[in-house]
Amino acid sequence: MSARPKLDFAFEFRMRLGARTHITLTGDQTRGAVLIEGGSFSGPGIEGMVVGGSGGDFPQVRRDGGARFDAVYLLRTSDGVPILKRNSGIRHADADATRRLMAGEPVDPGDYYMRLAPRFEAPAGPYDWLNRTIFIGTGIRRADGSVFRYWKLT
Amino acid sequence: MVDSAEMIVPRLSDEFILTLQLGCGLAIGTLPTGGQRSQRIVDGGRIIGERLTGDLVAKACIHMLLDRADNVVVVEISYPIRTSDGQMLRMVGQGYRTGGEAGVITLTIAFEVDENGPHAWLGRSMFLAYGDAGSNLELHVAEVR
Numbered sequence: 001m002s003a004r005p006k007l008d009f010a011f012e013f014r015m016r017l018g019a020r021t022h023i024t025l026t027g028d029q030t031r032g033a034v035l036i037e038g039g040s041f042s043g044p045g046i047e048g049m050v051v052g053g054s055g056g057d058f059p060q061v062r063r064d065g066g067a068r069f070d071a072v073y074l075l076r077t078s079d080g081v082p083i084l085k086r087n088s089g090i091r092h093a094d095a096d097a098t099r100r101l102m103a104g105e106p107v108d109p110g111d112y113y114m115r116l117a118p119r120f121e122a123p124a125g126p127y128d129w130l131n132r133t134i135f136i137g138t139g140i141r142r143a144d145g146s147v148f149r150y151w152k153l154t
Numbered sequence: 155m156v157d158s159a160e161m162i163v164p165r166l167s168d169e170f171i172l173t174l175q176l177g178c179g180l181a182i183g184t185l186p187t188g189g190q191r192s193q194r195i196v197d198g199g200r201i202i203g204e205r206l207t208g209d210l211v212a213k214a215c216i217h218m219l220l221d222r223a224d225n226v227v228v229v230e231i232s233y234p235i236r237t238s239d240g241q242m243l244r245m246v247g248q249g250y251r252t253g254g255e256a257g258v259i260t261l262t263i264a265f266e267v268d269e270n271g272p273h274a275w276l277g278r279s280m281f282l283a284y285g286d287a288g289s290n291l292e293l294h295v296a297e298v299r
Contacts, residue, residue: 004294005260005284007164066278090264092278109162115280115298117262119248124224132226132250134260136280136298138162149161153260153282 007151010135011043015050015146022061032059036073039145046127048077057087065098067091069116081127087148089116089137104143114139116148166282166296170203172245174210174291176217189228190221201235201245201295206273208237219251227251229259243267243276251287260284263295 018035025031034057039050055073069089076082093101093112100107116137120130137150177195185191194217199210211234220228233245249261261283265276285293 004166004168004296005282007166088262090278090280109160113278114162115164117280128224131224132252134249134262134282136164136262136282138164140161147161151164153284 005134005153007136008154009043010133010150010152011041011046012150013039013041013050013146013148015039015148016052017145018056028063030061030063032057032061032067034058041075043150046077048075048081048083050074051076051082059091065091065093065095065101065112077127079126081123081125083123083127083130084121085118086120087116087118087137089114089139101141106142109138109140114141116150118150164298167299168294168296169281170201170206170295172199172201172283172291172293172295174199174217174293176289176291185220188223192219192221193217194219196233199233203295206237206276208235208241208243210235225252225254229261231261237273239272241268241271241273243273247283249283253287255287257287258284259287259291259293261293 016037016039018037021033023031036050036056038052041048051074057069057071059070060068069087071087073085074082075085091114097107097111116139118135122128122130134153135150137148139146139148175197177197180193182191196212196215196217198212201208214234216232218230229249229251231247235243235245244266247261247263251257251259263281263283267273267277280298281295282298283293283295285291
């Protein structure tokens, strides 16, 4: 039987986000759109920038605070390697936490559930371990941006 | 700006054992976008845990593989499950098989479930599945808390 995987810290992202747009598809289905203005990331053996204007997050958002993240954007490591990042995830919050999140107010991360599952497309080379590694993450959303921390399964 | 110390550190909580019997493979071939695409027929399976037990609806299960040139197999699953209390839900996941036929599988998992039903909690969390590769899979499914 496989040993239970461990979670080892991989990296942290600090994101600068643009204005949020919401597209109401039906009475209970809303698609958000948040474009990436830029940011940075760093962790053991890897660091770089989030390429502004390269993509965004387009979550499905429910009135009850439930959300499914669906993001794609480009990274560039400090040694110039481009990497595509896709980010899916789940957020669940009660009504009060949802209202404060949507208003961009500070919310204690313990007041809501937010877990992320990114995937990466990196070229063969020093970062190709990203292509075969499972990560999970947590995040904090603020009015001026978001911070994501990711752990890799080892 | 956010202080990293504020942030939640995730942990895994074992919830289910998913056993799966895989049948024959259906090879599609080499995709123009790279990789060898194939699908495995699912002959049957069962999920067992304290908070959920049920059987996979084998005929409706999708177990899709993309065998990449770097010897990593991308695994995509969609398993409808009929629970022991008569509910239907769907388990979806994506991840990797590494280490070849005798390697390991690790998937991130989400559930689609009736938000007003008894298993609504499954739809509000992310899960991980992991286990040894093979035709008779036994995957441990843990909630990411």
